[in-house]
Amino acid sequence: MPDVVEVRELRKRFDGGGRGGPVYAIDGVDLATEPGEYLVLLGPSGCGKTTLLRTIAGLEEPTSGEVLIGGHVVNGLPPRARKIAMVFQSYALYPHKTVLKNITFPLKAAGMSADKQQERVEWATGLLSIEHLLSRRPRQLSGGERQRVALARALVREPRVFLLDEPLSNLDAKLRATARDELKRFQDRVGTTTIYVTHDQAEAMGLGDRIAVMEAGKIRQLGHPVAIYDDPADTFVATFIGSPPMNLVRRDGQLVGFRPEHLLPIENVTGADRVTMPFHIDRVEYLSGDRHVYGTITGLGEDARVIARLPSTVSTPISPDERHEFAVPAQRLRFFDAESGQRSDPVPVGATAGPPS
């Protein structure tokens, strides 16, 4: 039964580097993984995701709060006592050792017999198809190969948890897609609980069973990708996830949000419950078959610059400097408090709502 990682009221303070006092890299985080799940920590640089990962690994000690692995509190234990494995952004392969020695290093450290080592190595390298690389050195490997070696090194220890720190960011874009696929299949096969850190929201949405969106040391929302996408908990999550980001319009002390793909020309939105708004179009971009329409809408709330994403199935002619009536299905609207950014209850918005009073 794969292990569960839990974090309770975790705080990590770094004493400030001269610029006005201590900084809380992790500011009260509670988190529990499901057994065997692929959990993604997503957020912009500096949000604390890497610090959280390192704290779980034991490379940093928390200022307060607890870390639990498999139900045991592991505070105060060094990484090697936690039975975890980590893959770093740079892969951190030992440059002076061959691939084989890199992979057997943790096994030697654990005092494993040579036979068992052999067994494990064969299993891990077979799983990752790197048997042919065993006598090479890291500097002779490509980015993708290095990643697989790093994974093999992590795998051989049969850890309870895999911790991955942005392992795809050093690969070039084309390689990233295939690497992503390989990673997911790898984790499916092995079944170990995995915590994965990234700043790339597309990667997170593609890989994660659940996503924890982090900002400024706190978790903004934890949930399945679909839930995060469709029901963001606040404006930060709403605009961080999704490309292009959710449109937000100020209205009566609130922010009304809707995703670009739900903003379509009025002809293409059927159904009684739709909200219409005049759209003054600035320009149109053609991207992978979709049309991204940039412009300003009026009539819903304050005038706002928005983006509409028209799929190729919508062929309504749209040209710049036009005024065209657009609409959003009412159940696709999301409402947020303008002050706090938090999600609030839906408010009826009339089909022909006038400017705010």
Added chain:
Amino acid sequence: MSETAALAANTIETVSADALRRRYRRQHVAARVFVYFAAILAALLCAGPFAWSAITAFKLNRDLYNPENNPFILNEPPTGDHINLLLNGTPFLTFVWNTVWVGVLVVAITLLLGLPAAYALARLNRPWSTPMAIAIFFVYLVPPSLLFLSLSRVVAGLGLQDSTWSLVLIYPTITIPVAVWLLMGFLKAIPKDIEEQAMVDGHSRVGAFLRTVIPLAFPGIVAVVVFAFVLTTSEFIYALAFISPSDAKVVSTGVPTELVRGDVFFWQSLQAATILVAVPIAFIFNFFLERFIAGFTMGAVKG
């Protein structure tokens, strides 16, 4: 079962997490204690003689020349006589002044010649770059103790015998090779884009070098300056061989010859001189040590 195997087995499954935590805590504390102990021991061994020097500088003769007395404390009241002797009775201040201006000039020459040379070898890829760098390195290995004999002839031939200027002329031969080698390391770490940007912006190669490379290499340059200065102040053989008259001497040779008359050593004044010279230099070097190390490691980027 080996220690590591035992430890590995003693993970959170087999031993209670609390017991494990206690053991690691103890190890951690023991390690810290050891580090402090070792650090203090090292500091004492290195600086001990200087602490002794500082005290001795103030000792009365009858305090010092008594083998029974504790050498590390003042058994009699302190006296400033010896320091007075040093500062007013010997050309010590002249020596210091000589050392300083020689040092400054030598460092200037070193940078003037060495920085472009390092740049040429690090950046401007010529087929003969590597052999040339090696050749410069080899020169460093021809030591003063080998050259001083013939150099004293050369110096005499140039009419610089007994002149402090002879040092200004000769010392760069010691400092330039090392400076070039160090600077090459620093310069290699500077990304080429920045110079290329400057050239795109309209500067010539030389202009790019002056405007972009030098400011970026500044920490490295500072480190080389300090290092070269220390080498210069410490040099002994050439100073001894080339210069006889007192007024022209530097600290390194002047202090021993002035304060050691035949068999008579003016110990207290000597110690005062040692402290007066050693402390500022070490202070400055320590200050720049951070930069110095950063310079060495600038080339070591992740992965």
Added chain:
Amino acid sequence: MTAADVTNTPAREQAAPEPARRRKQPLADRESFLAKAFLLPSILYIVVLVGVPFFLAIGFSFSDVTSGDPSFDWVGLRNYRRIFDDPVFWRSLSNTIVFTLVSMVLIVLLSKVLANILAADFRGKWVVRFCILLPWTTPVSLSTISWLWLLDNVFSPIDWVLRQIGYLGPGENMYWLGKPGLAMASVIAVHVWRLVPLAAVIVLAGLVSIPKDIDDAARVDGAGFWRRMFGITVPLTLPVIAVAGLFGAILTFTVMAVVYVLTRGGPTNSTQVLASWAYFVGIQGGDVAQGAAVALFLFPLLLAAAIAILRAVRRAETL
């Protein structure tokens, strides 16, 4: 002035538009010219002030030049034959080798330990570093003179401490610089004391340049202190340690000041090394030619050391 300032500085010279490649680039841009121009002054300086004296020294060793009679007369291998017949020379040579080997081993070991201490984080690091730097940053003559007293036959404070703890009887002394074997040990000790700080700084640079990721990975992989030290840290810093060690070897091999000040080569030449013997013969004795011949013996061994350093540096760069 920061990098940002530099790249934002508006270009004061506007380059003329680049036409066909035929047009001669201005001097300030021609790389081959620049490379030579930048390098030439240093090369010239070194050739004139090192190369020439070096060959001059070789020349002297085959001559009869003395400070009394500076006329140059070729005498062939006479000086070298005299050297081989001189027992002091052989003593100096063996002393030099012993001195260098022992010092090198001590310097490499101690500098590694010291570098680890310097790299560790603890309070008062600045003070400790300051103390550790003192031996090397002090002019060699001054620090060595201090040791002259510290190792004195009558007044040595070390003897005083030994007397206090009972190791020595009242009025007893160690004669650190008076007994032949002990004198050599003392000279080695002082020399090592001087050089370890420098070596430690160089090794520290190597230590610090190991990416933190690698150390973290080793921790996660389950490696304890000793395994990390010998499996990761030492192999990765070995090139730097080699460089520090060999620099140390060269500086040791040519040591002259420490011997000169502490023992003048005595007692009875038991601490005489090649460099100091060359000085005594050449300058104090006035026999320039003879001194040159003695000093030249340093060279072949230095050459071997140099080649070894180069190999180490090459390996350091390709890692």
